[in-house]
Amino acid sequence: GAVVSQHPSRVICKSGTSVKIECRSLDFQATTMFWYRQFPKKSLMLMATSNEGSKATYEQGVEKDKFLINHASLTLSTLTVTSAHPEDSSFYICSGSTGTGDAYEQYFGPGTRLTVT
Amino acid sequence: DAKTTQPPSMDCAEGRAANLPCNHSTISGNEYVYWYRQIHSQGPQYIIHGLKNNETNEMASLIITEDRKSSTLILPHATLRDTAVYYCIVRVAGAQKLVFGQGTRLTINP
Numbered sequence: 001g002a003v004v005s006q007h008p009s010r011v012i013c014k015s016g017t018s019v020k021i022e023c024r025s026l027d028f029q030a031t032t033m034f035w036y037r038q039f040p041k042k043s044l045m046l047m048a049t050s051n052e053g054s055k056a057t058y059e060q061g062v063e064k065d066k067f068l069i070n071h072a073s074l075t076l077s078t079l080t081v082t083s084a085h086p087e088d089s090s091f092y093i094c095s096g097s098t099g100t101g102d103a104y105e106q107y108f109g110p111g112t113r114l115t116v117t
Numbered sequence: 118d119a120k121t122t123q124p125p126s127m128d129c130a131e132g133r134a135a136n137l138p139c140n141h142s143t144i145s146g147n148e149y150v151y152w153y154r155q156i157h158s159q160g161p162q163y164i165i166h167g168l169k170n171n172e173t174n175e176m177a178s179l180i181i182t183e184d185r186k187s188s189t190l191i192l193p194h195a196t197l198r199d200t201a202v203y204y205c206i207v208r209v210a211g212a213q214k215l216v217f218g219q220g221t222r223l224t225i226n227p
Contacts (some may be wrong), residue, residue: 004160032213043204044161044217091162101210102149102168107161 002028004096013084013116019082021112023094028094029074034106035067038091044059050077084116121205123194126222129197135192137221139205142186147210150181152190155220164190195225 003026013019023033032051036044048069050056056069068080077096081088091113098108122140129135133149141150149168165172165179167188172179178191192199204220 008158034214035172036217044155046214046216049214061148070186091158095215097213104149104208104210105163108153108214110160111158113158 002026002096002098002107003104004094004109005032006092006094006112008112009110011115013114015085015116016083018080018082019114020078021051021092021094021114023077023079023096023109024039025075025096025107028096028107030077030098031074032097033071033077034069034095034097035069035077035079035095036095038093038111044093047079067093081114084114086116089114089116120131121203121218122223123203123218125219126224128224128226129192129195129226131197132194133224135195135199135223135225137164137192137205137223138187139190139192140187141205141207144185145209146185148187149210150179150208151206151208152177152179152189152203153204153206153215153217154199154223156198156201161217164203166208189192190194197225197227199223200225 005024007022025083038044039077047062048056048058050069050071052071071077093111095108151166152164155161167179181188202220205216
């Protein structure tokens, strides 16, 4: 399958600071990229969907001013957690999709573990 | 999107076939069934997907009932490395996002 990378894999930051997470599709052009959040022992929760050059579409309950998403190209999306607080500590996972119909594929990155102290 | 129901956990002996069920009784005709798995602290890994017909690849087989209201993922010869949470997801053709349920925690025992 195709490869999606995330950077950093782990980050610890102080409360009130902002953190940027990068998501790259390494060997394919992702028509759409997605950001998920996962708390311990819970399932993945979709936060937002983004298309290159467009504003992201956020899921209900996700604050767009707190979780800034920039989709600069077909291979790069970034998630910035602004003014992070301990409750934002989580495992953040991105994915990129390509194709339509039966050829639709979505590949996930390895995740970024954010700890806010 | 159609909701899926999976058992929260299952055990299987190493070397045996692991059969993971998924109920999607409200599935529509244009909705695909996708299976992903997530090994601890990693991103989800694509396994297989199908619409109506049974599918097989190098990782697994997907058996979809004729009425499409349920499916079974089969790992033919489970190994310890197959221990993971397995997610069954239904996606509308034309829709982009995948919505994850709670999945099945599969434990392969030696």
